[in-house]
Amino acid sequence: MSLTVENIQKSYRKQAVLKDVSIDFKEETIYGLLGRNGAGKSTLLNIISARIFADSGSVRLDSQRLIGNEVLQNRLFLMSEDNLYPKSMKVNKIFKLTEAFYGGFDWELANHLTQAFNLNPKLAFKKLSTGYRSILKLIVALSVPADYIFLDEPILGLDASHRDLFYRTLIQTYSDRPRTIVISTHLIEEIANIIEEFIIVDNGQVIEQKSGEAIKQSGATISGSQALVASFTEGMDVIGKDGLGGLVSYYVRDYQAQVIPEGISVSPLNLQAYFVQVTQREGEA
Ligand SMILES: Nc1ncnc2c1ncn2[C@@H]1O[C@H](COP(=O)(O)OP(=O)(O)OP(=O)(O)O)[C@@H](O)[C@H]1O
Numbered sequence: 001m002s003l004t005v006e007n008i009q010k011s012y013r014k015q016a017v018l019k020d021v022s023i024d025f026k027e028e029t030i031y032g033l034l035g036r037n038g039a040g041k042s043t044l045l046n047i048i049s050a051r052i053f054a055d056s057g058s059v060r061l062d063s064q065r066l067i068g069n070e071v072l073q074n075r076l077f078l079m080s081e082d083n084l085y086p087k088s089m090k091v092n093k094i095f096k097l098t099e100a101f102y103g104g105f106d107w108e109l110a111n112h113l114t115q116a117f118n119l120n121p122k123l124a125f126k127k128l129s130t131g132y133r134s135i136l137k138l139i140v141a142l143s144v145p146a147d148y149i150f151l152d153e154p155i156l157g158l159d160a161s162h163r164d165l166f167y168r169t170l171i172q173t174y175s176d177r178p179r180t181i182v183i184s185t186h187l188i189e190e191i192a193n194i195i196e197e198f199i200i201v202d203n204g205q206v207i208e209q210k211s212g213e214a215i216k217q218s219g220a221t222i223s224g225s226q227a228l229v230a231s232f233t234e235g236m237d238v239i240g241k242d243g244l245g246g247l248v249s250y251y252v253r254d255y256q257a258q259v260i261p262e263g264i265s266v267s268p269l270n271l272q273a274y275f276v277q278v279t280q281r282e283g284e285a
Contacts, residue, residue, distance in 0.1 A: 005023045005059050007022055008044065009021075016204055018040050031195065031196070031198070033199050034184075035184075035202060040201055040204045050076075051078065051080075077102070079141040088124050090121070091120070102146065104145035138151070163190065188275055197211050216271065220266050221252075226243070226247075229250050230250075232261060232264050253278075
């Protein structure tokens with residue numbers, strides 16, 4: 001089974017939002033979709049799950065186009081920020097509606113999570129707080145029998161202990177029933193341990209697709225005095241710079257280990273710093 005996104009383009013009123021995006025999603029892999037505000041993540045996820053149309057390009061599951069094919073579309077599920085449920089519908093009814101629509105529902109998991117998160121199944125959607133709306137939508141997303149689950153900002157409004165429970169739940173359900181899960185989020189470091197592969201979108205394009213390990217191993221932060229760091233990093237791929245007093249830190253991509261001169265320190269690049277640097281606009285540093 002393979003999900004392929006090919007040459008997707010989308011514009012709104014002549015503004016190009018997605019410019020030729022192509023991604024091959026592997027089976028049974030957890031992806032992190034990263035990008036700054038307005039980068040095009042939600043638009044991409046909406047197109048992949050056939051909620052909106054691309055101007056050109058295609059989304060295929062096992063080589064078959066998804067557009068117009070409801071059976072195939074039901075193998076994908078998007079949890080989005082949009083509130084799609086009728087306001088007065090109760091939690092339990094939403095579960096039943098989902099089961100009828102997707103032809104299956106993991107009631108055991110849904111009931112277990114409803115209790116674990118302390119969600120009242122008798123409450124109407126409109127009575128739920130922002131955090132509990134996210135929790136409800138997460139439970140639905142994890143309980144549908146889809147092979148590809150897309151979670152757009154899934155932890156919106158969740159407090160720290162519910163976020164922790166969500167991460168643990170995700171790992172557990174993934175090991176019980178492996179499938180591809182794509183998570184779009186801004187809380188990179190929190191989720192870094194769960195993600196196998198990062199896709200970074202910037203300005204409507206995929207600028208990088210790498211495993212977290214590869215990013216960490218390939219990057220380095222080089223610190224020291226301005227003159228020493230500048231000369232040590234000559235010829236390296238410097239993706240960003242920070243400075244405080246006479247001390248500077250340069251962020252380097254694809255760092256090759258070498259003898260480190262006195263006065264210079266080399267440390268690993270964390271994912272958050274890497275992301276900020278590769279998506280930085282001119283004049284923002
Ligand atoms: N229905 C629409 N009509 C017009 N412009 C839109 C529409 N939907 C999205 N856009 C524009 O497309 C661009 C990408 O938006 P999108 O929501 O996909 O970004 P995002 O990466 O999900 O951002 P965020 O992290 O802030 O949620 C933005 O400039 C947005 O204003």
